[in-house]
Amino acid sequence: MEVSSLAIFFVSARSHGGQVITIDSLNKQYHTPRGTYHALRDVTLQVEKGDIFGIIGLSGAGKSTLIRCLNRLEEPDSGSIVIDGREITGLATHELREARKKIGMIFQHFNLLDSRTVQGNVAFPLELAGWPRKEIAQRVAEILDLVGLSDKAGSYPAQLSGGQKQRVGIARALANHPEVLLSDEATSALDPQTTRSILELLADINRKLGLTIVLITHEMSVIRQICGKVAVLDRGEIVESGPVDAVFSAPSSATMRLFLEHSTLLQGSGAGI
Amino acid sequence: MNEDLIPMLLTGFGETLYMVVLSTVAAVLLGLPLGVLVVISSTGHVMESPRLNRVLGVVINITRSFPFIIMIVLLLPLSRFLVGTTLGATAAAVPLSIAAAPFLARIIENSLKEVDRGKVEAALAMGATPLQIVRKVLIPEALSSLVLGLTLAVITITGFTATAGAIGAGGLGSLAIRYGYMRYREDVMFATVLILVVFVQGVQWSGDKLARRINRNQHRLG
Ligand SMILES: Nc1ncnc2c1ncn2[C@@H]1O[C@H](COP(=O)(O)OP(=O)(O)OP(=O)(O)O)[C@@H](O)[C@H]1O
Ligand SMILES: [Mg+2]
Numbered sequence: 001m002e003v004s005s006l007a008i009f010f011v012s013a014r015s016h017g018g019q020v021i022t023i024d025s026l027n028k029q030y031h032t033p034r035g036t037y038h039a040l041r042d043v044t045l046q047v048e049k050g051d052i053f054g055i056i057g058l059s060g061a062g063k064s065t066l067i068r069c070l071n072r073l074e075e076p077d078s079g080s081i082v083i084d085g086r087e088i089t090g091l092a093t094h095e096l097r098e099a100r101k102k103i104g105m106i107f108q109h110f111n112l113l114d115s116r117t118v119q120g121n122v123a124f125p126l127e128l129a130g131w132p133r134k135e136i137a138q139r140v141a142e143i144l145d146l147v148g149l150s151d152k153a154g155s156y157p158a159q160l161s162g163g164q165k166q167r168v169g170i171a172r173a174l175a176n177h178p179e180v181l182l183s184d185e186a187t188s189a190l191d192p193q194t195t196r197s198i199l200e201l202l203a204d205i206n207r208k209l210g211l212t213i214v215l216i217t218h219e220m221s222v223i224r225q226i227c228g229k230v231a232v233l234d235r236g237e238i239v240e241s242g243p244v245d246a247v248f249s250a251p252s253s254a255t256m257r258l259f260l261e262h263s264t265l266l267q268g269s270g271a272g273i
Numbered sequence: 274m275n276e277d278l279i280p281m282l283l284t285g286f287g288e289t290l291y292m293v294v295l296s297t298v299a300a301v302l303l304g305l306p307l308g309v310l311v312v313i314s315s316t317g318h319v320m321e322s323p324r325l326n327r328v329l330g331v332v333i334n335i336t337r338s339f340p341f342i343i344m345i346v347l348l349l350p351l352s353r354f355l356v357g358t359t360l361g362a363t364a365a366a367v368p369l370s371i372a373a374a375p376f377l378a379r380i381i382e383n384s385l386k387e388v389d390r391g392k393v394e395a396a397l398a399m400g401a402t403p404l405q406i407v408r409k410v411l412i413p414e415a416l417s418s419l420v421l422g423l424t425l426a427v428i429t430i431t432g433f434t435a436t437a438g439a440i441g442a443g444g445l446g447s448l449a450i451r452y453g454y455m456r457y458r459e460d461v462m463f464a465t466v467l468i469l470v471v472f473v474q475g476v477q478w479s480g481d482k483l484a485r486r487i488n489r490n491q492h493r494l495g
Binding site: 071073096097098099100101103105107109111112113114115116124125127128129156157158159172176 | 389391392394395396397398399400401402405409410413414416490491492
């Protein structure tokens with residue numbers, strides 16, 4: 001499918017649900033012995049229900065900081081985050097823990113538990129959420145089937161390939177029926193072919209479950225392949241955002257132009273996806 | 274070789290074994306929470322508390338710097354209070370476990386610190402409480418390293434029991450000193466050392482084997 005038609009398909013198919021994530025004037029500073037670093041400056045964003053929203057930026061732009069603020073693995077200094085009608089930024093510790101059970105997250109380095117089998121890893125969030133044992137087994141089987149890993153249920157992470165590990169990560173993130181899925185460079189440790197199959201899986205899940213996905217990446221090809229909307233982050237600021245096709249055809253920021261130039265170059269040489 | 278030697282050695286070994294087991298169990302009960310608290314109270318961890326972390330660090334360092342023989346003397350009143358006497362294997366378990374606990378705490382701290390922060394973070398992102406992270410992430414993920422640490426602690430405690438034997442704890446150490454050293458019974462001296470060597474080897478061998486077994490599935494071979 002061509003880039004623009006793919007993007008239009010996603011935007012048109014998914015803009016009926018209203019906002020599921022609203023970020024308003026988010027600021028985050030890091031204080032180091034060498035001074036203060038402003039990692040996020042007045043970040044304001046809306047993500048619609050059922051969308052796959054990409055955030056792209058160069059290394060150090062603040063992408064990880066931003067996505068980690070969404071479930072408060074990182075504490076923002078000011079601003080507000082509302083997910084599914086709940087103000088995340090105003091929650092007390094125990095409320096935050098409950099809210100996190102409905103926000104799935106996947107990681108660049110998978111972060112699976114090596115002491116647990118695939119099955120055990122997927123069961124983990126369900127144990128935390130207090131599911132009865134029998135229902136856990138049922139749900140784990142169901143979700144492993146969805147990510148295509150039923151035959152690996154008894155394997156340990158060390159016995160899996162990178163792509164399979166990320167499938168386990170995705171299964172784990174989806175197990176407890178999250179409202180949103182956060183993805184922090186989930187394909188950056190994978191080869192292009194595996195990346196493609198993981199992105200296909202995410203798109204598939206988005207379609208089947210109507211799950212909202214926020215993903216950060218420094219790769220244009222990732223945005224191109226599955227995102228409906230994109231925001232460009234540059235030194236802690238959103239410099240541009242909108243539907244992928246619009247941003248791609250008429251980039252307004254220097255960063256985006258740089259990304260586009262670079263990715264066309266790659267495509268020209270045959271290295272792009 | 275005297276025929277009284279065998280039962281004497283058996284009793285001695287029994288006492289040593291009893292002291293080692295009792296002290297190890299008590300040292301784990303004291304040292305595990307201590308080691309866990311040091312880790313989770315460190316900067317950026319799930320129960321960050323620089324004050325608590327510093328206090329625990331100081332307590333551990335102070336208790337670790339006492340020579341064991343001094344520790345025994347200092348803790349005589351505590352032994353008397355808890356056990357009713359300052360003599361015998363049970364009484365000796367009091368200073369033994371208190372001396373071993375901070376040592377064990379450091380070993381446990383080092384093992385738990387090795388657990389990848391990413392795993393802890395993933396658990397936090399799933400809404401885990403600090404206690405759940407300790408029980409379901411830190412300890413299981415560090416288990417083989419913890420087993421090796423515990424093996425080291427058992428061996429160290431075995432060494433301590435010999436010192437305790439010098440001042441009335443019983444066990445093989447006391448035999449070696451009373452007969453081997455004071456009465457020039459070289460056979461007793463030799464036999465006690467031999468038993469201790471075999472025991473320590475056995476403990477190390479079992480610990481290694483258990484740790485390997487736990488590790489078997491968790492790391493790619495080769
Ligand atoms: N804990 C921290 N303490 C101090 N500075 C930090 C901390 N975490 C991040 N930073 C700084 O904040 C900025 C943004 O970091 P962040 O990890 O969000 O970037 P990123 O866009 O995810 O980059 P990458 O693509 O390399 O992962 C960087 O300059 C980084 O050095
Ligand atoms: Mg990052």
